[in-house]
Amino acid sequence: xxxxxxxxxxxxxxxxxxxxxxxxxxxxxxxxxxxxxHATSNSREVCALHRRDAYDLILLDLQMPGMDGFQVxxxxxxxxxxxxxxxxxLTAQPGHKLRALQAGARDFISxxxxxxxxxxxxxxxxEVRLLYxxxxxxxxxxxxxxxxxxxxxxxxxxxxxxLTELASDWYWEQxxxxxxxxxxxxxxxxxxxxxxxxxxxxxxxxxxxxxxRQALQSKIDQRQPFxxxxxxxxxxxxTRQQFRVSGEPIFNSAARFLGYRGIGVxxxxxx
Numbered sequence: 001x002x003x004x005x006x007x008x009x010x011x012x013x014x015x016x017x018x019x020x021x022x023x024x025x026x027x028x029x030x031x032x033x034x035x036x037x038h039a040t041s042n043s044r045e046v047c048a049l050h051r052r053d054a055y056d057l058i059l060l061d062l063q064m065p066g067m068d069g070f071q072v073x074x075x076x077x078x079x080x081x082x083x084x085x086x087x088x089x090l091t092a093q094p095g096h097k098l099r100a101l102q103a104g105a106r107d108f109i110s111x112x113x114x115x116x117x118x119x120x121x122x123x124x125x126x127e128v129r130l131l132y133x134x135x136x137x138x139x140x141x142x143x144x145x146x147x148x149x150x151x152x153x154x155x156x157x158x159x160x161x162x163l164t165e166l167a168s169d170w171y172w173e174q175x176x177x178x179x180x181x182x183x184x185x186x187x188x189x190x191x192x193x194x195x196x197x198x199x200x201x202x203x204x205x206x207x208x209x210x211x212x213r214q215a216l217q218s219k220i221d222q223r224q225p226f227x228x229x230x231x232x233x234x235x236x237x238x239t240r241q242q243f244r245v246s247g248e249p250i251f252n253s254a255a256r257f258l259g260y261r262g263i264g265v266x267x268x269x270x271x
Contacts, residue, residue: 002130002131007126008032008033008034009035009036010036010057010126010129010130011036011053011054011056012038012055012122013038013046013053013058014026014037015039015041016064017043017061017064017065021090021113022039024113025059028115028119043064043072046058046067046076047075050076051079056126056129056130056133057086057088057129059090059122060089060090060105062089062093063091063093070103073087073103084132085105087105087106088106088108088109088122088125089105089109090108090111091108092110092111092112094110106125107125109121169243169264169265169266170264171184171261171263172184172247172260174259175258176257181259207235208231208232208233209232212229212230216229216245224249225248226245226246226247227246228245229244229245229246229247231243239269239271240270240271241266241268241269242266242268243267244264245263245264247262248261248262
């Protein structure tokens with residue numbers, strides 16, 4: 001909800017070349033409690049004034065010398081800092097109302113003025129304007145918070161991966177199709193192990209225990225986590241290496257499976 005004091009403190013600019021109209025609107029607004037009201041009879045000043053003072057509402061006469069109200073609205077649209085055009089047009093021409101709304105005006109007030117209508121339309125407009133500003137501010141804060149949280153999450157993930165790589169011989173990630181998207185660790189270089197062979201179908205020449213590997217693949221197919229799962233590999237020289245692998249499935253907020261991530265470590269070599 002918008003506080004009444006905020007509405008009455010709104011910055012309002014009256015633009016009309018008729019002194020009587022300016023005086024009438026100024027007095028009416030003052031009597032209603034508005035205390036930040038300004039006026040100009042020079043339509044060419046409006047865009048510069050708005051860029052400087054960021055008015056919450058501009059009461060704009062359409063029929064003025066120099067620049068008419070439609071030209072002023074075109075100029076106001078170039079202010080990239082304000083995507084919401086806070087304009088109520090003042091007109092005695094019924095045919096101008098639709099054109100003014102199409103040009104970007106938010107509302108219109110007919111001449112001669114009905115003071116009750118004028119006060120109602122101005123207050124309604126200011127309430128919408130201030131709500132729009134609150135929403136823009138909220139979105140800006142939300143965007144900043146999301147960026148901060150995203151950066152923190154990336155830093156946390158980087159620390160996690162760094163720690164897992166220090167504490168294990170390899171770290172791995174798979175996508176939902178079982179393809180490895182990240183594999184790292186010193187054991188890959190030292191032993192020449194292709195980690196994808198841990199998860200693929202057994203081959204009679206790769207040395208891995210086919211029963212163990214099929215059991216591991218079954219867990220992955222069922223989207224189950226596994227901890228210190230034992231794998232054995234027999235090398236060409238007869239030595240047997242033993243490994244422990246741990247992994248967990250990854251899901252998004254909608255419970256959609258995204259893949260796996262895990263670590264592996266060599267626990268011993270036997271002759």
